Amino acid sequence: MGRIKIFDTTLRDGEQSPGASLNIREKLIIAKQLARLNVDVIEAGFPIASQGDFDAVKLIAQKVKGPVICALARCMPADIDRAWEAIKPAKKRRIHVFIATSQIHMEKKLRISKEEVIKIAVEGIKRAKKYTRDVEFSPEDASRTDINYMCDVVSAAIKAGATTINIPDTVGYAEPEEFAQRITYLRKKVPESSKITISVHCHNDLGNAVANSLAAVNAGATQIECTINGLGERAGNASLEECVMNLRVRSNYFNGAFTSINIGEIFAASKLVSSLTGISVQRNKAIVGKNAFAHEAGIHQHGVISARETYEIMRASDVGWEGEGIVIGKHSGKHAVENVLKEMGYEFSKVQVSAITSRIKDLADKQKEVERADIIAIANDATQALSGQEQKVKLREFAIMTGSNVTPTATVKLEVDGKEKVGSATGVGPVDAASKAIKQLVDPSLKLTSYNLKAITGGTDALADVAITVENKNCEKFKAGSVNEDIVKASVEALIKGVNYALMHKPKKSIKPEDVGD
Numbered sequence: 001m002g003r004i005k006i007f008d009t010t011l012r013d014g015e016q017s018p019g020a021s022l023n024i025r026e027k028l029i030i031a032k033q034l035a036r037l038n039v040d041v042i043e044a045g046f047p048i049a050s051q052g053d054f055d056a057v058k059l060i061a062q063k064v065k066g067p068v069i070c071a072l073a074r075c076m077p078a079d080i081d082r083a084w085e086a087i088k089p090a091k092k093r094r095i096h097v098f099i100a101t102s103q104i105h106m107e108k109k110l111r112i113s114k115e116e117v118i119k120i121a122v123e124g125i126k127r128a129k130k131y132t133r134d135v136e137f138s139p140e141d142a143s144r145t146d147i148n149y150m151c152d153v154v155s156a157a158i159k160a161g162a163t164t165i166n167i168p169d170t171v172g173y174a175e176p177e178e179f180a181q182r183i184t185y186l187r188k189k190v191p192e193s194s195k196i197t198i199s200v201h202c203h204n205d206l207g208n209a210v211a212n213s214l215a216a217v218n219a220g221a222t223q224i225e226c227t228i229n230g231l232g233e234r235a236g237n238a239s240l241e242e243c244v245m246n247l248r249v250r251s252n253y254f255n256g257a258f259t260s261i262n263i264g265e266i267f268a269a270s271k272l273v274s275s276l277t278g279i280s281v282q283r284n285k286a287i288v289g290k291n292a293f294a295h296e297a298g299i300h301q302h303g304v305i306s307a308r309e310t311y312e313i314m315r316a317s318d319v320g321w322e323g324e325g326i327v328i329g330k331h332s333g334k335h336a337v338e339n340v341l342k343e344m345g346y347e348f349s350k351v352q353v354s355a356i357t358s359r360i361k362d363l364a365d366k367q368k369e370v371e372r373a374d375i376i377a378i379a380n381d382a383t384q385a386l387s388g389q390e391q392k393v394k395l396r397e398f399a400i401m402t403g404s405n406v407t408p409t410a411t412v413k414l415e416v417d418g419k420e421k422v423g424s425a426t427g428v429g430p431v432d433a434a435s436k437a438i439k440q441l442v443d444p445s446l447k448l449t450s451y452n453l454k455a456i457t458g459g460t461d462a463l464a465d466v467a468i469t470v471e472n473k474n475c476e477k478f479k480a481g482s483v484n485e486d487i488v489k490a491s492v493e494a495l496i497k498g499v500n501y502a503l504m505h506k507p508k509k510s511i512k513p514e515d516v517g518d
Contacts, residue, residue, distance in 0.1 A: 002257065003257075004221075004224060004247060004257050004259050005223040006243075007224065008227065008228070009201070010231055010273060011034075012046055012072055014227040017232050017277070020277040020278070020279055022277065023052075024055055024056045027056040027059075027060065028059055030228075030269075032064055034269065036265050037261060037262055037269050038261055039261065040223075041067055041069075041094060041223075042060065042064065043072060043096065044057040045071060046071070046072040047071050047072075047085070057069070058085070061087045062089040065091065068090075068094050069094070070096050071087045072096045072097075073098075074124075075097045075121050075124025077127060080127045083096075084128075084132070087132075094132065094135070094136055095136070096135075096136040097136070097137055098139070101117055101140065102141035102144040102145045103144075104144065118156050121157055122156050122157070129160070134163055135162050137154075138165075138168050139167070141168065143169040144173055147185055150186070151186055151189040158192050163196055163197065164199050165198055165199065166223075166225060167186070167199070168201040169200070169212055171203060171205055172209060172234075172235060173206070174212050181219070183198065184220065198221045199224070200213050200216040201238075202225075203238075204230060209230065209238035210238050210242045214243065218255070224238065226240040228273040229285070231279065241286070242287055244263065245266075249314050264318065265320060267320035271288075391500055392416065392500055393416050393438075393499050393500055394496075398413065398492055399411045408427050408430050409426050410424065410437045412424075412437040414438065423441040424437055431491045434492050435495055439499075442499050443472075443502070445473040446472060448469075449469045450468060450469040451467075451491070452466070452467045453491070463484070464490045466490040468480055468491075472502045476502075479498070480495075482494040482497060
């Protein structure tokens, strides 16, 4: 089938997406990225629409090398002249003219006859042809145009000098099979179409833009018009990244069709367009979404760790994708958790990995998303965990009462050397009250000399990381910490660890001078 040209209309049709307005500098930045992506054609804008659009197209024509620089124009002399003035500085340039051909457009919008439409189309193409040999023509709303009339218009357009004929599914009305049949019929009914480029421009109103574009390729189309992230009016256009990667991954299905796109620049282009337009990419967007190569389910994670091909049909690195391939959450299994921990330099026993996995699942149930920083905090906490034999003091339960105009009070139940003890205390805050209650039950001489709290990740449900220092009567200091989504619980657990460290500590014997040899 050969090479399929990629015609990018992000800066024209994509910018027509509500809320996606770009200034001249931003358009130039995107155009340069499209050149790095190696698209064949950049439709830089609609120069007659505004002075800003004209200036942007002209600047891109001056500054961007590589792709053909194209400007859109209605089949009207003023539009065509303005388009030429804008693209004239480009080394490779194209004028893209259009007129509607569907019955509803001719009756309700243009209010002219079929014969007049053909006459205007021919005159427009001939005028554009005086400026440049590369002229594209589109019968707007082609998918709702009588197919024989569409062929008549296309035949006249080719005779007038059009070198590319674009068949637009302007309102996303077509279904893949019927759209492919339209292309097949056109090629058969208009034999001269074999000598020019047949292009397709599909909208996504029914979610078929990519499917229709690819069906058209199998029917003989040799150019796809598309946008980064599928940006565009209403539900958007065919997504460049999806069209390109379909042709790459399923090349055999498309009879060896290929593009010249530098796929390593796809993700960068997606991020840039999203950032400058302010239109976010949905998490589950194919190819460039945050979840596109992410795995949370334990079965999938185990498979991907064993062999990437089990659940991935393309490499994330090929498209420049950035993100975590293994996403840890409540559906994750211990294989994925162990793999992530090893990547971060931790070595745990199977029992410890199971315990950490359990904690991660509990956290994910509460805050939905677990970040790497959360996992590190939990892993660090696990490295400090004391065995049952080392715990002279075990926390059984605690209750805190606090609020406005209420003195903070803590009641704590501990097991100290196998005996259960209950104590209460008040303080300036819940942590101070809990600290006093614990010391009262264990060793009143212990002091809490430092207390630090930080949120691991943002949000009110963030994992709290508490670090404390406990000091005994000999002024020896013991550091401890704990992480928990509950700040008070993390604080109490850290205090219990600190107390245990202090009680486990055996002071060194003082050395008498007479014990030192010669």
